[in-house]
Amino acid sequence: MFNKKPHFVRIVSSFWASSIASELEYRFNIIIEILSVIGNLAGSLFTLSLFYGPNNNLGGWNWYSSIVILGIYTFLEGFTTTFLQPNLSRIVRHVQNGTLDFVLLKPVDSQLWLSLRIFSPWGIPTMLSGLILISFGLNFSNSEISIKIILISSLMLISSLLILYSLWFLIASTSIWFVRVWNANEVLRSTLVAGRYPITAYPDSLRKVFTFIVPIAFLTTFPAEAMLNLLSLKYILFSLLISLSFLYITTKFWNYALRFYTSASS
Amino acid sequence: MKIINRLISNIRVARALLITQYALMIEYRAEIILWAISGLLPLIMLGIWQEAGISKTFGFSNEWLARYFVSAFVVRQFTAVWVMVSFEEDNLEGRLSPYLLQPIMPFWRYFISHIAEQLTRLPIVIIFIVSLFALKTNLIWIPDIFRTALFLVALFLSFTVRFLLHWLFSMVCFWNDRASAIERLLLLPYLFLSGLVAPLDSFPASIRSFAMVTPFPYILSFPSKLLAGHDVNILGGFLALFLWGTTLLLLSYIFWKKGIKNYSAMGA
Numbered sequence: 001m002f003n004k005k006p007h008f009v010r011i012v013s014s015f016w017a018s019s020i021a022s023e024l025e026y027r028f029n030i031i032i033e034i035l036s037v038i039g040n041l042a043g044s045l046f047t048l049s050l051f052y053g054p055n056n057n058l059g060g061w062n063w064y065s066s067i068v069i070l071g072i073y074t075f076l077e078g079f080t081t082t083f084l085q086p087n088l089s090r091i092v093r094h095v096q097n098g099t100l101d102f103v104l105l106k107p108v109d110s111q112l113w114l115s116l117r118i119f120s121p122w123g124i125p126t127m128l129s130g131l132i133l134i135s136f137g138l139n140f141s142n143s144e145i146s147i148k149i150i151l152i153s154s155l156m157l158i159s160s161l162l163i164l165y166s167l168w169f170l171i172a173s174t175s176i177w178f179v180r181v182w183n184a185n186e187v188l189r190s191t192l193v194a195g196r197y198p199i200t201a202y203p204d205s206l207r208k209v210f211t212f213i214v215p216i217a218f219l220t221t222f223p224a225e226a227m228l229n230l231l232s233l234k235y236i237l238f239s240l241l242i243s244l245s246f247l248y249i250t251t252k253f254w255n256y257a258l259r260f261y262t263s264a265s266s
Numbered sequence: 267m268k269i270i271n272r273l274i275s276n277i278r279v280a281r282a283l284l285i286t287q288y289a290l291m292i293e294y295r296a297e298i299i300l301w302a303i304s305g306l307l308p309l310i311m312l313g314i315w316q317e318a319g320i321s322k323t324f325g326f327s328n329e330w331l332a333r334y335f336v337s338a339f340v341v342r343q344f345t346a347v348w349v350m351v352s353f354e355e356d357n358l359e360g361r362l363s364p365y366l367l368q369p370i371m372p373f374w375r376y377f378i379s380h381i382a383e384q385l386t387r388l389p390i391v392i393i394f395i396v397s398l399f400a401l402k403t404n405l406i407w408i409p410d411i412f413r414t415a416l417f418l419v420a421l422f423l424s425f426t427v428r429f430l431l432h433w434l435f436s437m438v439c440f441w442n443d444r445a446s447a448i449e450r451l452l453l454l455p456y457l458f459l460s461g462l463v464a465p466l467d468s469f470p471a472s473i474r475s476f477a478m479v480t481p482f483p484y485i486l487s488f489p490s491k492l493l494a495g496h497d498v499n500i501l502g503g504f505l506a507l508f509l510w511g512t513t514l515l516l517l518s519y520i521f522w523k524k525g526i527k528n529y530s531a532m533g534a
Contacts, residue, residue, distance in 0.1 A: 026447075028442055029447050032447045032448060032450075032451055033447070035451060036447075036450055036451045036454060039451070039454040039455070040454055042458075043454055043455075043457060043458035044458075046458065046473070047458060047463050047464055050320070050464050050468050050469070051314070051318045051320055052320070053319070053320040053323050054323075055319060055320075057319060058318060059317065122447075178296075184300055186300065186301070186304045187300050187303050187304040189304070190304040190305070190306060190307055191304075191306065191310075193307055193310065194310050197314055201314050201317055201318065202313045202314055202317060203313050203316060203317050206310070206313045
């Protein structure tokens with residue numbers, strides 16, 4: 001899908017410029033957004049702190065290292081608000097109103113167009129607060145910082161973003177058949193809440209579900225382990241493999257789904 | 267006589283609304299199943315609380331936690347409110363205008379559509395609970411009749427208070443077209459203060475007493491504890507629900523009157 005188009009960068013930057021311009025219509029939102037970032041930070045730190053008593057242990061993670069996980073989760077949440085939710089909710093609407101035709105007729109890869117059309121700035125404060133949490137947690141867990149760790153951590157974070165994107169896109173593509181799948185994304189969102197806490201904090205049965213069925217472990221726990229230099233090479237390769245195959249499956253699945261697209265009102 | 271006639275006609279209107287909204291909801295039953303699944307959060311939290319070593323410090327037994335979170339799951343299912351989203355949509359797309367012309371407050375239309383959705387949810391929740399109990403037979407408990415009756419009343423009041431809270435903030439649409447941002451903001455205290463992610467008993471005393479003056483614990487923790495059979499101040503809970511209910515009703519009535527003057531009939 002990402003076959004190099006010379007004008008690709010130009011297209012995306014004009015998409016994002018136009019969507020930022022239209023979002024700035026609602027400037028009042030920024031106050032609400034900042035309030036909700038603060039509220040969310042306070043609430044999730046408070047809830048996390050409830051699990052930490054004198055023994056300072058939740059599933060083998062101490063307080064600062066689980067803040068790293070919370071930070072990654074928060075970052076992913078902001079990423080969802082900025083990129084995934086606004087774009088992928090439109091797929092559903094396109095199918096419902098039959099306007100997907102116009103997208104398919106454009107000389108741009110349709111998956112690319114649908115995934116990057118909108119840039120909603122409202123997730124940025126959340127992403128920033130996630131980054132702050134991550135660096136706060138890392139700073140106090142006395143972990144060493146080296147080029148290698150930074151490189152591996154970024155790789156793991158990217159593969160976590162790819163997996164998250166793929167999950168959203170896969171569900172959104174099923175709207176070709178089921179039309180109204182918006183709630184399926186809501187289901188996904190509420191399941192991913194489990195990623196706020198280290199995967200080892202869950203009972204064994206849930207832990208298996210969150211590793212093999214809904215890959216939550218790959219979204220937050222593994223990247224955090226990479227940042228803390230705890231992740232073995234085996235898991236690094238495994239994460240990369242999973243994320244790339246997820247990405248591959250989305251393009252295949254989208255092309256397959258399009259074969260069933262009959263357009264509305266025709 | 268006149269009053270009785272009016273009452274009868276009101277009941278007929280309510281019945282007709284309920285039946286039509288129920289038919290509408292049945293149409294979207296697949297969607298409602300998905301909504302029901304998205305309420306799994308209390309069960310995920312149950313997993314983490316049972317595993318966390320700290321539970322012993324608070325004196326939570328596994329049984330206590332299981333009953334609490336399973337009850338919270340049920341309460342959450344029947345207190346789901348999305349009025350801000352539909353009100354924003356109706357306002358933006360100009361559907362509110364014909365509603366205003368009808369001789370029935372739009373409030374009732376939304377309220378009854380929520381009730382109808384809960385009726386369609388009922389079998390789904392029953393299937394959920396039965397299969398959960400079938401998987402983990404040690405979770406089964408039977409609440410006593412008196413408490414269950416109180417629970418049902420509290421559940422309805424909790425739903426009404428939460429609905430009124432969202433209804434009040436829906437009035438923002440009259441001044442600013444986007445209420446959905448405020449809905450996300452409103453979700454935060456619900457998430458952290460209602461007892462959804464952690465029982466209020468685990469809160470430090472100062473934060474707990476702060477939470478208790480907000481309406482949030484009464485729309486989740488209070489009815490859940492009634493159902494779970496845990497210690498709870500029954501009289502205080504009902505009093506709080508009643509006071510919050512009347513306050514919110516009054517406020518939303520005032521803002522409705524003010525807002526409607528400001529209504530610009532988008533798309534008309």
